[in-house]
Amino acid sequence: MIPMLMIAAFLGLLLLINRHQLGVNTLNDYATASHSIGVLGITFGFLATWYVGAGYTVFSGFAVSYGMIGMYVIPYGIITLLVMYLVAEKSFIWGKKYNLRTQSELLGLRYRSDFIRILTGFAGVALSIPWLLMEWYTIGYVFNYATEGLISPLVGMVIGIAVVVSYVALGGMRSVVTANIIQGLYMMFAGSAVLIWVLYSELGGLQGAMQRLQTHAPEALTYPGPGWELSPNYWTAIVLTSGLGGFMWPWVYNKLFAADSIRTIKQSVLFAPILGILSFGLLIIVAMALHPLPFAQENPQQALLWIHAEAGVWPLAFFAVLVMAASLGTVSGILNAMSTAISGDMAQVLKRDISERSALTIARWSVVLIGLGALAGAYVREGLLVFLALMTYQGMIVLSPVVLLGLYWKRANRGGAVIGFLLGMAVSFGLTLAEPAFIQTYGWTPGVYGFLITLGIMLVAGFCRPVEAHVHTLWQDIAEARGCTRQPVGGMLAAQ
Amino acid sequence: MRAAVFVLLILATTTLSTLPFVFQWSNRIEPTLLGLPFAFLWQFGLALLAAIFFVGWYLADKRRGRLDVDVTMGDRR
Numbered sequence: 001m002i003p004m005l006m007i008a009a010f011l012g013l014l015l016l017i018n019r020h021q022l023g024v025n026t027l028n029d030y031a032t033a034s035h036s037i038g039v040l041g042i043t044f045g046f047l048a049t050w051y052v053g054a055g056y057t058v059f060s061g062f063a064v065s066y067g068m069i070g071m072y073v074i075p076y077g078i079i080t081l082l083v084m085y086l087v088a089e090k091s092f093i094w095g096k097k098y099n100l101r102t103q104s105e106l107l108g109l110r111y112r113s114d115f116i117r118i119l120t121g122f123a124g125v126a127l128s129i130p131w132l133l134m135e136w137y138t139i140g141y142v143f144n145y146a147t148e149g150l151i152s153p154l155v156g157m158v159i160g161i162a163v164v165v166s167y168v169a170l171g172g173m174r175s176v177v178t179a180n181i182i183q184g185l186y187m188m189f190a191g192s193a194v195l196i197w198v199l200y201s202e203l204g205g206l207q208g209a210m211q212r213l214q215t216h217a218p219e220a221l222t223y224p225g226p227g228w229e230l231s232p233n234y235w236t237a238i239v240l241t242s243g244l245g246g247f248m249w250p251w252v253y254n255k256l257f258a259a260d261s262i263r264t265i266k267q268s269v270l271f272a273p274i275l276g277i278l279s280f281g282l283l284i285i286v287a288m289a290l291h292p293l294p295f296a297q298e299n300p301q302q303a304l305l306w307i308h309a310e311a312g313v314w315p316l317a318f319f320a321v322l323v324m325a326a327s328l329g330t331v332s333g334i335l336n337a338m339s340t341a342i343s344g345d346m347a348q349v350l351k352r353d354i355s356e357r358s359a360l361t362i363a364r365w366s367v368v369l370i371g372l373g374a375l376a377g378a379y380v381r382e383g384l385l386v387f388l389a390l391m392t393y394q395g396m397i398v399l400s401p402v403v404l405l406g407l408y409w410k411r412a413n414r415g416g417a418v419i420g421f422l423l424g425m426a427v428s429f430g431l432t433l434a435e436p437a438f439i440q441t442y443g444w445t446p447g448v449y450g451f452l453i454t455l456g457i458m459l460v461a462g463f464c465r466p467v468e469a470h471v472h473t474l475w476q477d478i479a480e481a482r483g484c485t486r487q488p489v490g491g492m493l494a495a496q
Numbered sequence: 497m498r499a500a501v502f503v504l505l506i507l508a509t510t511t512l513s514t515l516p517f518v519f520q521w522s523n524r525i526e527p528t529l530l531g532l533p534f535a536f537l538w539q540f541g542l543a544l545l546a547a548i549f550f551v552g553w554y555l556a557d558k559r560r561g562r563l564d565v566d567v568t569m570g571d572r573r
Contacts, residue, residue: 236516
């Protein structure tokens with residue numbers, strides 16, 4: 001009963017705090033909160049969106065089973081933050097000057113191509129679906145576990161959907177970020193506290209747990225972990241794939257357009273590593289400490305919920321809310337990004353005369369329909385969801401050369417970006433599905449090959465053609481902004 | 497130029513934590529600290545080093561006035 005009440009109280013708190021944020025009138029405000037979010041919102045917005053609820057079930061299950069390999073999130077997080085720091089300035093300047101709302105719109109501006117805008121918008125939506133389904137599944141699963149079966153997974157999903165859909169559809173980015181602050185603060189402080197409590201009350205403390213691992217399963221303390229034969233190249237590949245792909249998700253990237261300044265974004269990069277390293281490192285240590293326990297070995301994905309239930313009803317309640325907070329944070333970001341992409345990057349591009357108000361209505365109904373459609377997650381096997389979610393990273397890494405070269409290399413052009421992106425995706429997903437022997441033996445994940453194909457094609461195409469004329473104007477925008485000169489309203493593309 | 501130095505420094509930390517032969521060297525239990533194996537300490541340590549480089553980069557950007565650029569919001573394109 002206590003876990004159920006705590007979850008209900010947490011969901012009620014999100015709605016209560018968001019009640020003043022629900023009056024959004026334009027798609028621009030819905031998508032970017034009119035570029036008004038400060039450092040607290042951006043920091044916790046990134047953290048709450050990035051930390052998925054499945055991290056406490058499925059992905060911590062990897063650490064329970066195989067130990068050290070779960071640590072790949074630490075170096076991958078650093079690469080992701082480096083990408084964030086690198087793209088912050090230009091994304092912010094062009095974003096504000098041209099009033100951009102999404103990553104796809106930014107790419108459409110940079111490559112002067114509606115096709116790239118629609119293509120990357122569609123890819124972002126499609127690749128986000130498995131994550132959305134997996135997070136809904138996690139919400140239903142946690143409801144069911146925390147209430148000892150009183151609330152079925154399907155009913156749990158419906159409750160979660162009703163709460164998130166209501167505040168995302170009505171309040172847009174402002175509501176998402178407000179909720180993210182609550183979720184992020186809970187995850188960092190209450191969540192970390194309950195993990196430490198369980199580590200010391202149930203697992204003998206840090207040194208005791210590590211000593212037990214050294215005695216019973218020392219192989220779990222190093223890569224690749226017990227019962228796995230993996231090349232060290234695999235470690236390199238998963239860090240690079242996740243690190244470069246991690247900031248390419250539209251639901252993460254779009255928060256750059258909500259920030260009120262470059263200072264805000266860059267300050268967020270400073271806070272995020274410390275908070276991320278401490279909280280995720282703690283999670284992996286607790287998960288690994290469970291490795292020697294027979295129940296955890298047999299049920300790795302359930303292990304963290306189980307040990308919190310063993311610790312008592314209050315630790316279980318706090319942990320259930322922790323998983324719920326992580327899931328809702330991700331889901332709200334995904335819903336906001338997907339609905340903005342459907343309305344702004346697809347509907348408004350295909351039919352130019354759609355007004356801002358109509359676009360907002362389309363975005364709101366998209367949230368409702370996506371929410372209902374995601375109930376399908378209840379009927380998809382969990383194993384398949386995990387497979388699909390992991391596969392999407394093989395696609396996201398392919399987008400990284402299109403974004404990074406687009407922002408930093410004048411010669412990057414539309415032809416190279418389109419052909420490189422499509423071929424890179426084909427190679428990446430083709431290798432994932434075909435699973436040729438060299439993928440296993442050499443250790444590089446398919447996304448690495450897709451990334452290299454995209455990068456290679458974009459470089460060749462860039463040297464084959466002169467710099468596109470509009471690019472000089474975009475670079476001039478950056479130079480002028482760095483000089484702190486005020487920009488004329490409108491800008492190059494408004495004048496076209 | 498200064499940005500390139502920080503990018504290189506941060507890339508160096510990720511190289512030290514991911515490049516196969518360096519990673520294999522660090523992939524061991526001893527020495528330990530508070531029971532944590534060296535493989536963990538190496539990853540944590542490099543991540544904290546990267547965080548310090550981020551702080552340095554931020555301060556350098558701040559000194560050059562690159563954090564408060566003035567851009568007027570334009571019309572939608």
